[in-house]
Amino acid sequence: MSKKYGIIPLLLLLFLGLVACGSDDSASDSTSGGKKGNIEVEIENASYILAGEGGTSNNENAGMLAVEFAVTNNNEYPITISSYDGIKLDDEGEQKNPQTDLYNSKVDLESTFSGDIGAEKMAKITSIFYVEKDKEYEVRMIPFSTNPEADVEDVTVALDTAEFSDSFDALNEPEEALLAYIDTIYLDQENDDYERLVSADKEALQDEAKKLFAEKMQSPFMMDVPEEEIDKNYETYKSLLTDKVEITAETIANANNKAVVNVDYSTLPLDLYDPVSDYADEYREKKDDYDRDAMEEYALSNFDKILNDIEPKSARETLEILMVKEDGHWSVDTSDWNSERLAEAFSTGS
The missing domain is CATH 3.10.450 (Nuclear Transport Factor 2; Chain: A,)
Known part of the structure; x- marks a missing residue:
């Protein structure tokens, strides 16, 4: 026996289904649009440096590279990137920390930084790495937050040291x-x-x-x-x-x-006192005359000899x-x- 359905109930069911689908799509768009945990990292600038006492000098193939990062926190809560373990240099699978013991006030050099970045704010962070010239690396940022609802992820950025070779050549x-x-x-x-x-x-x-x-x-x-x-x-x-x-x-x-x-x-x-006096005495002995002006004139006439000696x-x-x-x-x-x-x-x- 076949069942019959009225057209109005069918239309009502179809409408409710569309509303439900629309609600699901709306929730999905809201989540991706907020981009929770989204952090952007760009290399603003980099240059090779010499750190002086307590640092490492350059050689022909390697040196200290100071890299300035622009880190944008697009979250609605602050984040922190530690200067000690919040940044890693990936060297062919080996994770290396930046140099954190460099300090030279004469060239305004300090290798530590405050890595606190406010909600929806941008901060510049400089890290110093010992790298090989003209080699490619990756730098990994490891942010964290005290916000219990935080969802932050590591960010990786490519670092090609060949782009900064001019500063290496200009170190001296x-x-x-x-x-x-x-x-x-x-x-x-x-x-x-x-x-x-x-x-x-x-x-x-x-x-x-x-x-x-x-x-x-x-x-x-x-x-x-x-x-x-x-x-x-x-x-x-x-x-x-x-x-x-x-x-x-x-x-x-x-x-x-x-x-x-x-x-x-x-x-x-x-x-000059002794040699000028010696020439003045020489004049006095030769001339047997204690004429101070003449003695000084004689010493002055021999000044080029004083310099050469x-x-x-x-x-x-x-x-x-x-x-x-x-x-x-x-x-x-x-x-x-x-x-x-x-x-x-x-x-x-x-």
């Missing part, structure tokens, strides 16, 4: 810049690296160096030393520096557009020079007192 630029600075300002020598790497007020610095030499040259004389004598003998002194002294420089820290360069050097000390003397300690990079060029940080010592070393030999 500060020492090249400083040697060019010394050559140009204090030795009056041509150095192609000066225009390429150095930013400085060349004329003002050279004038200051000459002033320091002039004060030192004047010091053993009671008479005023003529300007032409200062000019002539300063040229002699710079030439002797070029021929006799040795200068080496080493970049020990380089990060955040700041650098520390150690300078080992020898110089020609202008210890000076033997190079190694510095008692290394100079630690702070440098700053701006617009692609390096300058000596003149606010640091070692910059004055640098000027004195090659203007007066002190």
Whole structure:
């Protein structure tokens, strides 16, 4: 026996079914649209660094890479990424932690960070990894949250160190810049690296160096030393520096557009009182005349011999020079007192 159904009950059943399907679809869209646990990670920038004392220097094939991440928390609750175990570098299956023991205030370097990121906020996090040059890695972010309803997942981002090889090749630029600075300002020598790497007020610095030499040259004389004598003998002194002294420089820290360069050097000390006095006495003995002005004139006429007789003397300690990079060029940080010592070393030999 067949059963008969009225058209109205059938339409009612069909309507209720459509409503139910619509309700299910709506719930699904709401869940995926909220993207619970969604965290976005991008590499904003990266550059190789030298950490200085307590860090690792560069070699030909590996170095310290500081990577700046932009981490966006799209959740409705805060998350935390630990600087100690919240970031991992995947090196062919081996999980490596970032460097967390690096600190150098002279180049604003600190390897720890606050990894707290507020709800629907973005934060920048810098991690430092020891990597091989031109090698590909993956970095895994491991966030967590104290929110009991949190649903956070790890995020992986590719890291191709070849993209940052220019910064690796430029790690030792500060020492090249400083040697060019010394050559140009204090030795009056041509150095192609000066225009390429150095930013400085060349004329003002050279004038200051000459002033320091002039004060030192004047010091053993009671008479005023003529300007032409200062000019002539300063040229002699710079030439002797070029021929006799040795200068080496080493970049020990380089990060955040700041650098520390150690300078080992020898110089020609202008210890002038004894030799000037000796020539004055020589005149008095030859002429049997105690004419102070004539004695000093005689000593001054032999000043080039005094300079030529000076033997190079190694510095008692290394100079630690702070440098700053701006617009692609390096300058000596003149606010640091070692910059004055640098000027004195090659203007007066002190």
